[in-house]
Amino acid sequence: MTGRLQKSYQPVTRSRAKRAASVLVTVPPKSPVEQKPDNGFVPALVSNSQVSNPSLGSAHKLSFVALFLFTLILYVRPSDLWPSPLANSIALVVALVMIGLYVPTQLLLEGTLTARPREVNLVLLFGLTGLFSIPLALSPLIAWNEFTDAFIRGIVIFTVMVNAVRTENRLKALLFLAIASGVWLSGQVMNDYRLGLTTVESYRAGGRGNGMFGNTNDMALHMVTILPIAISFLFGSRGVIRKILFGTFAATMVAAIVLSYSRGAFVGMIVLLIFMALKLARQHRVAIALAVVGLGAATVLLAPDNYGGRLLSIFIPSLDPGGSADARRGELFRSLYLAIRHPLLGVGMGNYQPFMSNRGQVTHNAYTQVAVEMGMTALVCYTLFIVTPLRKLGQIARETFETRGNSRYYYLSVGLQASLLGFMVSSFFLSVAYFWYPYYLVGYAVCLRRLYEAETGKDVVIDRRRDRKLKAIPAAPSITNAGAVTR
Secondary structure (H helix, E strand, C coil): CHHHHCCCCCCEEECCCCCCCCCCCCCCCCCCCCCCCCCCEEECCCCHHHHCCHHHHHCCHHHHHHHHHHHHHHHHCHHHHCCCHHHHHHHHHHHHHHHHHHHHHHHHHHCCCCCCCHHHHHHHHHHHHHHHHCCCCCCHHHHHHHHHHHHHHHHHHHHHHHHHCCCHHHHHHHHHHHHHHHHHHHHHHHHHHHHCCCCECCCECCCCCCCCCCCHHHHHHHHHHHHHHHHHHHHHCCCHHHHHHHHHHHHHHHHHHHHCCCHHHHHHHHHHHHHHHHHHCHHHHHHHHHHHHHHHHHHHHHCCCCHHHHHHCCCCHHHCCCCHHHHHHHHHHHHHHHHHHCCCCCCCCCCHHHHCCCCCCCCCCHHHHHHHHHCHHHHHHHHHHHHHHHHHHHHHHHHHCCCCCCCCCHHHHHHHHHHHHHHHHHHHHCCCCCCCHHHHHHHHHHHHHHHHHHHHCEEEEECCCCCCCEEEEECCCCCCCCCCCCC
16 A cells, blocks of 8 residues: 555645644654644645545546647647547547546545646736736737637646646656657658758748647747757666667757757757756866857758858848848837837737737747736746746756766756756747747646655745745655655
8 A cells, every 4th residue: 555655746735824733644653743844835634545545646647648648639639630520629628538537636635726836826827817918908809719729728737737747657758758749840850851841931841730830930949848858868867778769869859950940949959958068067067068069050060051141140130031030120129119018918918910010920039928918917927937947946956966876856857947948048039928838848847846845855945035046945754655756
């Protein structure tokens, strides 16, 4: 029974003011339960039925299966492969089944619809701001359609992920699926370029289908966010074959990012590679940073024709023959101006392009997209939603650095940091705040942190009293051995 219980982390709930003292069940009896420090959290109550119930180890198992299947459908897009009414609705059906499985299970386990780490509170506030902005939008119908599309679905998926991914194996399953999608997309991009099927602007490989990879830049962004995860598994794996495999995956994604000709993706890739190099080779940081910069320069020189000129068009718009760089710069300043003019709730989700754009285009910047369409409050929530896990992953990396050779957390925490950093940089060139990318990335980060906290008995929190740095606060001894995770 105990072995089965070890597969789930101990749920944590927010303490209530003047909450009556409760008796906690202690397993084994010789491990006394002590009250946690008054940091706003207390261990969730565990009843005798829960302790004696071996199914606790498989809590949210069906919810996770549905989550995994939904993610697979999101990546593969069966409706693009076999157009039909059934294929078009399969993602919605799976999502409804997932919610139907998740809600009663979560209420039974923890008595609340979701755990409440800071990221969950921020994303709920973000979603609430979007909902409030609908009645005041220039076109409430457009705002409502934008809200009910990928935006609210991303928030729901993030919430389910935070609560259902309770073991290391489940987290790895989602990460391996993401890597597989990145490799599959990379292989198709390279094959299209080999065959001369450069359908975008006559020299760029096109996207895939009509979903999240339908746009070339969005597809390249996905590969940017998955590349660091593949690199983290490369360094974290011990077998030679595994290292070669993940190294090949990473190299394939780098090549595809270059062939996509996405300027934002290339900048994000260089930033994340420098970050990972500095983290993974601390004794030779300068040399490693110079090597990555040299690699970037060599990539530009050896890349296909006009690649260097396209990258330079970020700073010199006249070098872009299509004029897209100059148009994006104009939309950036336009969206900044309108964000200042409409600071409270913006002009409405999805309302910038049809009503406020200079050329009928999106803002091409996730931050100004949120600011101009949802207001400054939403921008603060969105930014903190991404930055908060970034900082806490840094604390995990610092705590596990000395034991990184035996730790399952160091390399993955660095990789997820790099993924978030790459997204933050690349999304400065893309309007992707409402799409799936940030919700999955932050979800991975929160799940990893909860697994780490459960295994080590530490809560990774932000200490604002001393230079606003992160530190680990020891938690109370576990009332069961449920804190351990599967290896």
